[in-house]
Amino acid sequence: MIFELNKVIPSIIADRPSVELSDVWGKHIIWKKGQFVKITAPSGTGKTTLVHILYGLRKDYIGDISYDGKNILQLNPNELAQIRQQHWSIVFQDLRLFSSLTARENIELKRVLYNPIITEEQLSEMANQLGIQSILNQPATKCSYGEQQRIGILRALMQPFDFLIMDEPFSHLDNANKKIAAALISAECKRRNAGIIITDLDKDDHFDYHISLNL
Amino acid sequence: MLNLLLRKLIRNHSGNIRMATARLGLAVAVFLLLTAVQIQTNYHFLLKSPNNKDSIADFLVINKLLDNDNLGNTQLDQELIDEIAKQPFTESVGLLSPSRFKASIQSISNQFPFYTDISFESVPSNFIDLKNIDFTWNPTANFVPVIVPNMFLDIYNFQFSLSQDLPQLTPAIVKMIVFKLTVYGKNGPISFNAKIVGLSDRISSMLVPTEFIQWGNNYAEKKSDNTVSRLVLKTNDPSNPAIATFLKQKNLSTNTEKLRYSKYRKVIDTVVAISGLAGGIMLIFALIIFTLFVQLTIANCKQEIILLITLGATPNQLSKFLLKQFYPGNLLSISIATILVMILQWGLTIVLEQQMIHLPVFISWYTLFTAFLLAVLLWFVTNKAIQKHIDS
Numbered sequence: 001m002i003f004e005l006n007k008v009i010p011s012i013i014a015d016r017p018s019v020e021l022s023d024v025w026g027k028h029i030i031w032k033k034g035q036f037v038k039i040t041a042p043s044g045t046g047k048t049t050l051v052h053i054l055y056g057l058r059k060d061y062i063g064d065i066s067y068d069g070k071n072i073l074q075l076n077p078n079e080l081a082q083i084r085q086q087h088w089s090i091v092f093q094d095l096r097l098f099s100s101l102t103a104r105e106n107i108e109l110k111r112v113l114y115n116p117i118i119t120e121e122q123l124s125e126m127a128n129q130l131g132i133q134s135i136l137n138q139p140a141t142k143c144s145y146g147e148q149q150r151i152g153i154l155r156a157l158m159q160p161f162d163f164l165i166m167d168e169p170f171s172h173l174d175n176a177n178k179k180i181a182a183a184l185i186s187a188e189c190k191r192r193n194a195g196i197i198i199t200d201l202d203k204d205d206h207f208d209y210h211i212s213l214n215l
Numbered sequence: 216m217l218n219l220l221l222r223k224l225i226r227n228h229s230g231n232i233r234m235a236t237a238r239l240g241l242a243v244a245v246f247l248l249l250t251a252v253q254i255q256t257n258y259h260f261l262l263k264s265p266n267n268k269d270s271i272a273d274f275l276v277i278n279k280l281l282d283n284d285n286l287g288n289t290q291l292d293q294e295l296i297d298e299i300a301k302q303p304f305t306e307s308v309g310l311l312s313p314s315r316f317k318a319s320i321q322s323i324s325n326q327f328p329f330y331t332d333i334s335f336e337s338v339p340s341n342f343i344d345l346k347n348i349d350f351t352w353n354p355t356a357n358f359v360p361v362i363v364p365n366m367f368l369d370i371y372n373f374q375f376s377l378s379q380d381l382p383q384l385t386p387a388i389v390k391m392i393v394f395k396l397t398v399y400g401k402n403g404p405i406s407f408n409a410k411i412v413g414l415s416d417r418i419s420s421m422l423v424p425t426e427f428i429q430w431g432n433n434y435a436e437k438k439s440d441n442t443v444s445r446l447v448l449k450t451n452d453p454s455n456p457a458i459a460t461f462l463k464q465k466n467l468s469t470n471t472e473k474l475r476y477s478k479y480r481k482v483i484d485t486v487v488a489i490s491g492l493a494g495g496i497m498l499i500f501a502l503i504i505f506t507l508f509v510q511l512t513i514a515n516c517k518q519e520i521i522l523l524i525t526l527g528a529t530p531n532q533l534s535k536f537l538l539k540q541f542y543p544g545n546l547l548s549i550s551i552a553t554i555l556v557m558i559l560q561w562g563l564t565i566v567l568e569q570q571m572i573h574l575p576v577f578i579s580w581y582t583l584f585t586a587f588l589l590a591v592l593l594w595f596v597t598n599k600a601i602q603k604h605i606d607s
Contacts, residue, residue, distance in 0.1 A: 081532075085529070100223055100224060108220065112216045113217065113527055113528055114527070
C-alpha cells in the first residue's frame with residue numbers, strides 16, 4: 001500500500017514562489033504503509049489543501065497521485081468510498097461532526113459503516129482513555145472544541161486503515177491530552193501496521209516520524 | 216445499527232401526511248389499472264369458457280334480409296357461404312336443411328288433442344347444444360326425435376293453454392308425450408311416432424335428424440337442389456363488432472339480440488379504457504410525486520449525505536438505504552391494491568354465481584403480472600431518482 005505523489009501542485013497556489021521551496025509540491029514522493037510522515041508548514045501554505053487532495057476531496061491540481069498504483073482521480077465514487085472505508089481514515093481540521101448525532105453516534109457511525117473491527121467495549125475503553133466517556137451521549141456539536149477534536153480522533157480510529165491522514169489534529173488540545181491522544185493513535189497505527197500522514201504548524205515529537213517534510 | 220443512524224441523519228422531509236396521501240393515490244392508480252386488466256380478462260373468460268357458453272350468443276342463424284327486392288330469392292349462394300366461412304370471427308358454418316315435404320303432427324291422446332301442419336329443419340349434429348340425447352334416425356327407429364325451441368313451449372304454456380283451457384306442461388312432461396308425425400309423399404301418407412327429446416334456445420326452429428329430412432325429401436320426390444336459405448354461424452367472439460358490420464354490408468340478417476354482446480363489449484371497452492386511462496394518469500402523477508419526494512429528501516439532507524460520502528459511505532450504501540425508506544411503502548400500496556382487486560373478484564364471483572355466471576375466484580395471471588410489472592416500474596423509477604440525485 002503506497003501513496004505516490006508525482007509533481008503534484010494545487011492549481012490555486014501554482015504561481016506562488018513558496019511552491020519552489022516546498023519538499024512536497026512539485027516533487028516525486030513515495031509514502032509506504034507503516035511510515036509516520038510529518039508535514040510542517042505555516043498557515044496559508046496549503047496543509048489542508050494537501051490533506052484534501054490526498055483524501056480525494058479536491059481534484060484541482062496538476063501532477064498525479066496514485067494509491068497502490070491507481071490514479072485516485074480515476075477512481076469511481078464507489079471505489080473511492082471503499083478505499084475510504086478500508087484503507088484511509090481521516091481527522092479533519094474542521095472536525096466535520098454530525099450535529100444531529102450524539103458523540104457516541106458520530107463515532108459509532110464510522111464503526112459500523114464497514115465490517116466493525118472495534119468492539120463497543122473497545123470503543124468505550126478508548127473513549128475512556130481520551131477522557132470523553134462522560135460526554136458520549138451529548139450532542140456532538142454541543143461539546144467543547146477539545147472534546148469535539150477527541151471525538152473526531154476516536155471516530156477515525158473506528159475503521160480499518162492503512163494510512164491515517166490528520167490535519168492539525170491536536171490544535172484544540174492541551175499538552176496532556178495531546179500526549180494521550182498521540183499515544184492512542186500511535187498504538188492503533190502500530191497494531192494495524194498503518195502509516196500516518198499528519199500536517200501541523202510546528203515540529204513536534206508526538207510520534208516517531210520516519211519522514212519529516214516542510215510544505 | 217447503521218440504518219438507525221442513517222435514519223437519524225437522512226430524515227424523510229416529505230411529511231407523513233403528504234407521503235400517506237401520495238401512497239393512497241398510488242394504491243388507487245394501481246387498483247384502477249389492475250381492475251381494467253381484470254375486467255378485460257373476466258370478459259374474455261366469459262367468452263371462451265365452456266362453462267359459460269351462451270348458446271344464443273355463440274351461434275347465429277343467418278339469412279338474407281327479406282325486402283321487396285328479394286322476395287322469393289333468399290338463397291345464399293356458395294360464394295357468399297365461403298366468404299362467411301373465411302371471416303376471422305367465424306369458427307364454423309352449418310347449413311340448415313329445410314324439409315321439402317308436407318308433414319303434420321297430431322296427438323294420439325284424446326285428453327290432449329291437437330293437430331297441425333308442420334315443417335322441420337336439420338343442422339349438423341355438432342351445432343346442437345343438447346348433450347346425452349340420441350339425435351339420429353333411421354326408418355326402423357321407434358320414434359323421430361324432435362328438438363323444439365324453448366320459446367315454443369313458453370308460447371304454449373303462457374298463451375295457448377290459457378286460451379284453449381288446456382293444461383300447462385313442464386319440459387319433463389313434454390318429453391314424455393308421444394305424438395304422430397305424418398309425412399305425405401308419392402305413395403301416400405306415412406306416419407311415425409315422434410317425441411320431443413329436448414328444448415333449446417340455440418336455433419329457433421323445429422329440428423329433426425338430418426337423416427329424417429333426407430328420407431322425407433326423397434319420399435316426397437322433391438329434388439334436392441342444395442339451395443340454402445339459412446345457415447348457422449358459430450363464432451368465437453359474438454362481441455366482435457365486425458360481425459354486425461359484415462352482416463349489414465352483405466344485407467344479411469340475424470336476430471339483433473344475438474349481437475348484443477357487441478354492445479356489451481363497447482361498454483366494457485369504454486369502462487376498461489376509462490379505468491385504465493385514469494389509473495395510468497394517476498400512476499404517472501404518483502411516480503412524479505415520489506420522484507419529487509426523493510429529490511426533496513436528498514436536497515434537505517445534502518450536507519449530511521456529502522459528509523457521509525466524505526467519511527466513506529458508498530453511494531450504493533446510501534441508495535440502498537433511501538430505497539428502503541421509499542420503496543416498501545410503495546410496494547405496500549401495490550399489494551393493498553392487488554388484494555382489493557382480489558376481494559372484488561371474489562365478491563363478483565359470488566354475486567355472478569347466483570346468476571349462473573361462473574368466474575374464477577382468483578384474479579388472472581395477467582392481473583398479477585401487471586401488478587408485478589408496476590412494482591418493478593416503481594422500483595426502477597425510485598432507484599433511478601435516488602441514484603440521479605445521490606450522484607449529483
